[in-house]
Amino acid sequence: MPGFFRRRSTVDLNADDSDPLSRVLLPSIYETLEEREARIALQLEEKKRSDAIDEEINRQKLENKKAPRCVRVLLLGQSESGKSTTLKNFQLIHSPKAFRNERASWRAVIQLNIVRSVRLILDTITDAHEKTMLPGGRSGQATTDGPTPTVTPELLKLRMRLLPLQQVEEALLRKMTPEGSAEFEATHLSPVTNLPYRIRGGKFREIAINSTAQWKGAFGRLIATARTSIESAAQIDFDDANDPGVILHACSEDIVRLWSDPVVKRLLNMQHIRLESMAGFFLDSIERVTALRYVPTDDDILRARLKTLGVSEHRFMLKAAAWAPYFDNMDAIIFLAPISGFDEVRNVGKSKHNYSIADNDIGFIQVLSEDTSVNRLEDSFKLWEKIISNPLLKETQIVLFLNKIDLLKEKLQAGVQFNHWVLSYRDKPNDYDSISLYLKRKFGILLKQHSPIPRVFYCHLTSMTDAKSTQQILVNVKDMVIRQNLQSSNLV
Numbered sequence: 146m147p148g149f150f151r152r153r154s155t156v157d158l159n160a161d162d163s164d165p166l167s168r169v170l171l172p173s174i175y176e177t178l179e180e181r182e183a184r185i186a187l188q189l190e191e192k193k194r195s196d197a198i199d200e201e202i203n204r205q206k207l208e209n210k211k212a213p214r215c216v217r218v219l220l221l222g223q224s225e226s227g228k229s230t231t232l233k234n235f236q237l238i239h240s241p242k243a244f245r246n247e248r249a250s251w252r253a254v255i256q257l258n259i260v261r262s263v264r265l266i267l268d269t270i271t272d273a274h275e276k277t278m279l280p281g282g283r284s285g286q287a288t289t290d291g292p293t294p295t296v297t298p299e300l301l302k303l304r305m306r307l308l309p310l311q312q313v314e315e316a317l318l319r320k321m322t323p324e325g326s327a328e329f330e331a332t333h334l335s336p337v338t339n340l341p342y343r344i345r346g347g348k349f350r351e352i353a354i355n356s357t358a359q360w361k362g363a364f365g366r367l368i369a370t371a372r373t374s375i376e377s378a379a380q381i382d383f384d385d386a387n388d389p390g391v392i393l394h395a396c397s398e399d400i401v402r403l404w405s406d407p408v409v410k411r412l413l414n415m416q417h418i419r420l421e422s423m424a425g426f427f428l429d430s431i432e433r434v435t436a437l438r439y440v441p442t443d444d445d446i447l448r449a450r451l452k453t454l455g456v457s458e459h460r461f462m463l464k465a466a467a468w469a470p471y472f473d474n475m476d477a478i479i480f481l482a483p484i485s486g487f488d489e490v491r492n493v494g495k496s497k498h499n500y501s502i503a504d505n506d507i508g509f510i511q512v513l514s515e516d517t518s519v520n521r522l523e524d525s526f527k528l529w530e531k532i533i534s535n536p537l538l539k540e541t542q543i544v545l546f547l548n549k550i551d552l553l554k555e556k557l558q559a560g561v562q563f564n565h566w567v568l569s570y571r572d573k574p575n576d577y578d579s580i581s582l583y584l585k586r587k588f589g590i591l592l593k594q595h596s597p598i599p600r601v602f603y604c605h606l607t608s609m610t611d612a613k614s615t616q617q618i619l620v621n622v623k624d625m626v627i628r629q630n631l632q633s634s635n636l637v
């Protein structure tokens with residue numbers, strides 16, 4: 146009966162008299178027959194309980210041995226680098242059913258993304274209109290970017306007709322971030338990070354959800370009231386009169402008209418706002434995503450933007466593998482650097498910022514005169530340097546994803562000059578292959594210079610919104626992490 150009396154402090158029938166504890170616990174010599182029977186019954190009962198506990202421990206041990214192992218991967222990178230999108234890709238590979246079950250929640254995020262893109266345009270129109278209404282203000286006034294276009298009566302009417310979208314935004318926000326919660330506060334404090342500084346500092350704020358918040362639950366409730374049995378759409382109650390999709394659908398044509406208006410294009414250009422390369426851009430697919438029975442595709446979900454606050458943990462089980470039980474844990478970091486951000490700035494708060502990395506020969510142009518902004522590519526270099534030089538992480542494998550290559554290609558094709566922003570690039574060719582190779586080398590050199598111990602440089606060029614191309618990279622990374630850990634455990 147191993148384990149029985151060791152755990153429970155009752156009397157051992159075979160207790161050793163020399164053990165002082167056993168002596169104390171021995172039955173009294175004055176014990177009556179009834180007392181003796183009660184005592185033995187109690188002991189038998191406790192033994193049963195103890196055996197059950199032993200059995201459970203053994204069962205768990207056995208299960209742990211058989212169970213597939215978790216790969217512990219930390220996703221790091223500046224805001225909007227693509228961490229959440231990478232996580233979505235992992236979900237898509239390892240638990241596609243769970244990923245697709247969240248379509249109702251992502252549909253709401255996409256609706257919010259649309260409404261906020263529209264609001265940004267409407268705010269831009271309002272600002273331009275107000276300027277012309279000021280005393281002395283005149284449309285057609287020349288600026289360094291050419292004459293300010295006139296806000297047409299047609300545009301002002303469109304703005305009126307799109308006002309109901311404001312209610313949609315408020316309703317969605319209320320649902321995602323209940324009033325009084327930290328998320329609600331966060332929603333109103335986090336600045337949009339990829340807009341020109343003057344807009345970021347202003348009224349346009351980005352919604353942020355605390356990673357621990359169960360925001361998807363608000364939309365999960367729709368499942369209970371769903372009346373359709375189509376598998377992929379089963380979580381959306383299309384007959385709900387309060388569904389924001391109804392208003393969005395009604396505004397669909399006006400949104401298309403607004404987005405294709407040449408005056409709008411001109412106003413956005415003058416403000417240096419490129420909505421197409423901003424997170425959560427869906428204006429080119431308005432007809433599809435505002436259709437009455439719209440269900441987000443996998444790609445839509447990858448493109449949906451919802452800022453994360455805090456750290457979140459997700460677990461994916463690997464399929465059982467023969468080697469799995471042999472080692473405890475493996476840790477790796479995936480570091481995301483959004484390299485399309487070479488001409489973008491990020492607000493870093495009040496501190497003064499040094500705009501060049503003196504010891505590694507990468508010079509960045511000072512993008513704005515405000516000392517609170519930093520070039521996003523430079524930001525990635527600095528964060529990379531911090532992570533790779535951290536002594537606590539010296540044994541951790543690091544995989545670098547140079548992300549958003551699709552946007553990088555688009556920008557270069559549109560004629561944006563890389564060397565205008567990254568001075569050290571000098572007069573090398575302004576094409577994708579040369580620039581991506583250049584950046585790869587720069588990150589590699591930093592790793593060599595700053596890693597406390599020599600580390601292999603794993604680097605991939607990625608586009609996290611492209612599930613197909615990403616899938617193979619993530620599978621390769623997973624295999625590599627596993628292989629490395631096997632090697633360090635001397636198992637291969």
Ligand SMILES: Nc1nc2c(ncn2[C@@H]2O[C@H](COP(=O)(O)OP(=O)(O)OP(=O)(O)O)[C@@H](O)[C@H]2O)c(=O)[nH]1
Nearest residue numbers: 225226227228229230424425448450453549608609
């Ligand atoms: N075009 C393009 N967009 C991308 C790519 N990777 C991510 N995105 C988009 O960029 C936006 C930001 O990505 P997220 O994954 O939310 O970024 P994050 O690192 O989690 O940002 P925080 O939560 O603010 O820390 C999302 O709208 C993504 O869809 C990419 O490779 N190409």
Ligand SMILES: [Mg+2]
Nearest residue numbers: 228229452453
């Ligand atoms: Mg995130």
